[in-house]
Amino acid sequence: MxxxxxxxxxxxxxxxxxxxxxxxxxxxxxxxxxxxxxxxxxxxxxxxxxxxxxxxxxxxxxxxxxxxxxxxxxxxxxxxxxxxxxxxxxxxxxxxxxxxxxxxxxxxxxxxxxxxxxxxxxxxxxxxxxRTRFDRSPNGIVFVPGVYLDRDAIYRDTTYFKDEFSWNGEFYRTSMQGSLGSRGASRITGPDGGVVYERGERYDGDNQDNTWDGTDEDGVRVPAGTYTLVNTWVDLYGNHLSVTKPLVVGDGSRVEQHHSVTVTPAEARVGTATEPFEFLAGSHKTGFYLTYACPPRASDRFPAGALSFALYDPRCTVSDDTFKVALPVDLDLTFDTVTLTAVGGPTTPGGEGSATLGLTLFTPPARTAAGDEATTVVQTKRGQFQPPANDVTWYVRRETGGYDFKSFTVDIYHYEPPA
CATH class of the missing domain: 2.60.40.4070 (Immunoglobulin-like)
Structure with a gap:
């Protein structure tokens, strides 16, 4: 049942x-x-x-x-x-x-x-x-897209140097599984939309440095005209972000101009210190951090306008100053060159003395002036992505003994576009 x-x-x-x-x-x-x-x-x-x-x-x-x-x-x-x-x-x-x-x-x-x-x-x-929108803040670092070109146009017949575009695509830093990298690509298209240059999808370094000399991928010169640079970044999600820049390719050669300016140190001086001063690092006043700096004084050895770098005060540990010369042209530091010639000698004729002289446009090697009537030449190095400059600034620092400068000469080799 x-x-x-x-x-x-x-x-x-x-x-x-x-x-x-x-x-x-x-x-x-x-x-x-x-x-x-x-x-x-x-x-x-x-x-x-x-x-x-x-x-x-x-x-x-x-x-x-x-x-x-x-x-x-x-x-x-x-x-x-x-x-x-x-x-x-x-x-x-x-x-x-x-x-x-x-x-x-x-x-x-x-x-x-x-x-x-x-x-x-x-x-x-x-x-x-x-995520369907570009991530501008990977790892908490805000990314501001930008393409920094060193010039707006190139002239391919220039023989003084290789006239070519250089640009920095800025970097997009990403992190995945502990590794850092910059992801991006650069592409240049012609007036007809055809691709004449293309590079990269992923760069391991922080910056995307590129150059283009106005030739296609086969090394053939492209026609003169306006081209378009497109720099694109990709985030870890696969989203893209692009920035465009026009590039003008012209025929002809840049024209070299030579400008020369000679001044006395007193005319070029822009230092403001008139009395010995204390330089303190933090709040610690110790023998290691404390420096007494003496500005230069008028030279007893050379004519008016010359300056003497010497430890004329017992408290001085260094004597230095900064100088500037206004130029007749705006420098394009990607290809213009600057030469500084300084003439001088030890404070005491026949004595011992030397000084370090260096340009401060960026960071070139400094040269040391030594010996009677010594001439020191410091030349700029061409570098990428340097903005134009309206003047040349340099510094002088006493090394040993006392050293006097009586003149500074700045020679500029500037390159203008063809007329």
């Missing part, structure tokens, strides 16, 4: 009930538990992200994607899987086929298997971050 009642009620006997599902650690492994980054926005760059998983035996696998609030945005039954490694790709769309919003998502894989008539289940979770 009991059996008949069970049959009539449609209840299966106890021994036919579904076996209890037990949690079994080690049935499933999802190794990439870090954050994967992607940009589901349909631009073809990192629109998808993927996850590896490994059931240790044949099992049925399901995957569930939840947002930061725990709501399910996507679920899929991956079916029965053999033991071993598998890969699931998520296109960043929700269950309705729309792209998900920016944010963090938990991706949980669940494997179910049967062993000795018992069902076993195991789950493991990975994570993904979706």
């Amino acid at each position: 009991l059996t008949l009642a069970v049959a009539l009620l449609g209840v299966a006997p106890a021994e036919a009930a579904s076996p209890k599902v037990r949690h079994a650690e080690g049935l499933l492994l999802v190794p990439n538990n870090g954050w994967t980054k992607f940009s589901p926005n349909g631009d073809g760059s990192q629109d998808r992200t993927g996850f590896s998983y490994r059931p240790t035996r044949r099992a049925t696998v399901q995957v569930t994607v939840r947002d930061a609030r725990g709501a399910v945005v996507r679920a899929a039954n991956l079916g029965k899987q053999a033991g071993g490694w598998h890969y699931w790709t998520w296109n960043g769309r929700n269950r309705h086929g729309a792209y998900v919003r920016d944010g963090a998502y938990r991706v949980t894989f669940t494997a179910t298997a049967t062993r000795h008539g018992k069902q076993l289940r195991d789950s493991d979770t990975s994570r993904a971050v979706a």
